[in-house]
Structures are given as C-alpha cells and as structure tokens.
Amino acid sequence: MLYHLFQFLDRHFDIPGGGLFNYISFRTGLAFILALLLSTLFGRQIIDYLQKKQIGETIRDLGLEGQMSKKGTPTMGGIIIIISILIPTLLLTNLTNIYVLLMIITTVWLGMIGFLDDYIKVFRKNKEGLSGRFKIVGQIGLGFIVGLTMYLSPAVLIRENIEIKGETQRVENVLYSKNEIKSTKTTIPFVKNNNLNYADAFKWAGRNAQKYGWILFVVVAIFIVTAVSNGANLTDGLDGLATGSSAIMGIILGILAYVSGNVNYAGYLNIMYLPGTGELLIFAGAFIGATIGFLWYNSFPAQVFMGDTGSLTLGGIIAVFALIIRKELLIPILCGVFFIESLSVMIQVSYFKFTKKRHGEGKRIFKMTPLHHHFQKPGNAGIQAIFQHPLQAMPESKIVVRFWIIGIILAAITIITLKIR
Numbered sequence: 154m155l156y157h158l159f160q161f162l163d164r165h166f167d168i169p170g171g172g173l174f175n176y177i178s179f180r181t182g183l184a185f186i187l188a189l190l191l192s193t194l195f196g197r198q199i200i201d202y203l204q205k206k207q208i209g210e211t212i213r214d215l216g217l218e219g220q221m222s223k224k225g226t227p228t229m230g231g232i233i234i235i236i237s238i239l240i241p242t243l244l245l246t247n248l249t250n251i252y253v254l255l256m257i258i259t260t261v262w263l264g265m266i267g268f269l270d271d272y273i274k275v276f277r278k279n280k281e282g283l284s285g286r287f288k289i290v291g292q293i294g295l296g297f298i299v300g301l302t303m304y305l306s307p308a309v310l311i312r313e314n315i316e317i318k319g320e321t322q323r324v325e326n327v328l329y330s331k332n333e334i335k336s337t338k339t340t341i342p343f344v345k346n347n348n349l350n351y352a353d354a355f356k357w358a359g360r361n362a363q364k365y366g367w368i369l370f371v372v373v374a375i376f377i378v379t380a381v382s383n384g385a386n387l388t389d390g391l392d393g394l395a396t397g398s399s400a401i402m403g404i405i406l407g408i409l410a411y412v413s414g415n416v417n418y419a420g421y422l423n424i425m426y427l428p429g430t431g432e433l434l435i436f437a438g439a440f441i442g443a444t445i446g447f448l449w450y451n452s453f454p455a456q457v458f459m460g461d462t463g464s465l466t467l468g469g470i471i472a473v474f475a476l477i478i479r480k481e482l483l484i485p486i487l488c489g490v491f492f493i494e495s496l497s498v499m500i501q502v503s504y505f506k507f508t509k510k511r512h513g514e515g516k517r518i519f520k521m522t523p524l525h526h527h528f529q530k531p532g533n534a535g536i537q538a539i540f541q542h543p544l545q546a547m548p549e550s551k552i553v554v555r556f557w558i559i560g561i562i563l564a565a566i567t568i569i570t571l572k573i574r
Contacts, residue, residue: 155244174245177411177431181438184241188439192237192446196230200450200457203227208275226455229271230447231463235264237443238470242436250432251308252477255299256470262298263382263469266291267461282461289379292469296378299473300371304335311336311479312426313348314419329416329426337366338425339479342486342570347424349482377481378472384491385468387498387523392455393448394525394553398490399467400444401560405487405567406474407437413478422571430478440470453550483570489563490556497524528552 155174173179204227238260246253270283303309310333341349351373352366389395412418414431444467450456459467471488475481485492501522509515517538519527529552532541 154248157248177434180245180435181407184245184435184438185442187241187244188237188442189446191240192233192443193449195236196233196446196450196457199233200227200230203229203457226458228275228458228460229268229462230451230457231264231267231271231459231461231466233450233457234443234447234459234463235260235466237446238436238439241439241442245439246435247432250429251302251306252430252433253436255302255473255477256433256436258298259295259469259473260466262291262295263466264462267463267465270465271460271462288465292379292382292465293375295469295473296375297371299378299476300367300374303374303477304367304371308429310334310428311338312416312428313338314423314425329420333428335363337363337370339370339482340424340571341482343573345574347571347574373481374476377476377484378469380495381472381475381484381488381491382465382468384488384495385471386461386464388491388494388525389459389464390523391525391529391549391553392453393451394556395464395467396444396448396451396459397553397557398560399471400441400448401557401564402471402487403437403440403444405564406471406478406480407434407441408568409480410434410437410474410478413480424571425479427478433474433477437474453553483567486563486570487567490560494523494525497522497527525552525556 208227208229239257242253242257242260248254266283266288270288273279274282312329312333313336314329337351338348339351340347350366351369352362354369355362355365358365385395385399388398410430410433412422413424413427414429414433416426419426447459447463451459468491472481472484475484475487480487497519500518504518505515517536519540520530520532520536520538521527527540528543528547529549530536531546532538532544
C-alpha cells in the first residue's frame, strides 16, 4: 500500500525521497526492520494475552530431558509470525505482482489450517487436533492453486539462458531470448546446463507435451507443499529449532529470488531469468525479520511456542517460494533439516512395523523420532534401538545450535550448486 502511495506521489508531485520506494533493496530493509519490530514489540502483548487466556501447551511425559518444564508455555504463537509477515508485505510490496499474491495466499491459507488445528487442541481439549485427512486436503488444495496459477497466469513467464561459447567451448557470455515465454523448465543442481524441462518426460505426446508437463508440475507442487509443511511441523519440537532453521532458509530463498529476477546477476550465474521474482525479496525480508524476532521469545527456554499455526505456515511459505522461483529441486539440500527429520520418522515407523511383523516384536532404529528427540533422550538398556549414542541426553540448546549449523552448511551448498555443474 505504501509502495503504491509513494509511486503515485513521486509520479505526480515529485515528493523528495519518494523514489526510494522504487528500490527493492530499500523496501526489503524496511520490511525486515518492520517485521522484526512487530514480532518483538507486539509479540510480547500477544504472549501476555495467550497467558491470560491460559492458552498453554499440554505435555505428555516421554522421558525427554527438560520436557516437563515446558508444560503450560503459551502456544499458538505462530500468530505473531503471520502478522509480522503480512503487514510489511501489504505495506511495502507491489500488490499487482502475481508472485507476491501467491505468497500472501499461502501465508493466510496455511495459517488458517494451523490455527484451526491449535484451536481444537487448546479450546476443545482434543489432543489429536484437526483431522490429519483435513490438513492433507488443505495442503493439497494449496499446491493445486499454486501450480494451476503458474500454469494459467499470463504474468508467470521466463527467459531461458542461452550460452555463447568460444573456440575452447568455454562459456564466454550468457544471453536471453527477447521474448518471455511460458515454460515448464526448472533448475536442477549439479547438471551442466542447470535446466530441466518437465515437458521432456512427455516427448512422445508431441504437441501435447507442454500441457502434460504442466500437469506434472502441478503434481510436483502438491507433493512439495505437503512434504515441506509437514517437515517443518515435525521439526518444531525444540525451542527455536524450526524458527531458526526457517530463517536460514528464508535468507537463501531471498538471495535466489533476487538473482533470478535481475537479468545481470542471472546472466553472471548462467541461470534462467524470471521477470518479477525480485519483488519476492521484500517478502523474504519480512519473513526473516518475523522469524528472527519470534526467536526473541522462542529461543531456549521458550516463552511461547508457535504451534501448528506457525510451523505449517513456515513450511508452506518455503515450499511455495521455492516453486515460484523454479528452485524446488534444491529443496532436499536447502531444507535438509526438515528432510532428515521427516525421513527419520518414516524409517522408524517402517522398521518397527517390519520387525513386528517378522519377529512378533517391533524394534527401533533411533531412540525416538523425530531425529532431534533421539539426542534428547538418554540411551539405556530399556530402549530397544539400534543407535544408542549418545548415551547421555544432550542439552536442548546444544542440539538446536548444532542443527542450525548443519542448516547453514546446507544453505551454503545450495548457493554453490548454481556454479558447480
């Protein structure tokens, strides 16, 4: 809104300083600061309200180090994150940009699903919360909307990178086609030309290959939105773990959006140019500011938990953001922390069912899943698990910081993949 206001004032009245709002870097910094202030200053008031209404976390005793001390801590703090993202976004972005609109829809859509889940747990006293089937339908619905919008919207276009090679076959320059086109191309890591076309899987279909390619893209979008939002939800089990990990991912996604939306940087990195995605850097600034500000209260020992209101939203935002900038195939690397947390649960459940069916008694790989709980639970003879180490429970804060460090390493690898081919 402020963006459009200052655009009007600068165009018609030549207001001093009005032109600053033309710069993405200025609006990104402003969005970051505003989101940080909202989440820290107004976050305190929301936490006090949650405490007053006795909206606290119910805890089951699972034998984890320091677990019971969390009982009664206010939950549904994801509201703080959502408000802190939406207000700067609405004020400082170009609201006619299709990519920004998709991110706003994502934030509200998954925020509502997460809020409903937390509401049932807290106010209806139903520990199961919202039906898993309903949550999956909501996530599938969002993935379908995102995929279909990118297919149908005339504003979602790319310019493919064209390599100009010299006599030594070394790339000397990168040019872009004059016309912006609809395409099912995406970025694939560690491959020479760095582009993958979903339509290539349907070359046998002739003229219909592009149409089938978009259908495949929609299916991929549904899978990624569901997987990453659930991965973030599973990771949200220790103070600051999901919040800090999401902030790291947000920084990288912001960088990728900016270089993809800038023809000069895209040419230097030899990646496809995506007109309009640079505007997403402002959303990323608000996202990073909101998550870092929330850490003020969510870091160990947490004064508030985000609940599903926050975790589902954060995961969904990261998934849709990656899809929009055609970097969804980098998610297993960038979101490696979410990925390994989800994978640990799948491995544990599968192995337990397999051994129970074969031997009549279920056995475990890890002491407990998701993986962060494996390090939080002391190893002893009473736990039938293949991996017992560490035998002593690790302090929660140390587990969180080490996972953050892993997240930073994976973030660096994600950036490096743009040049390693």
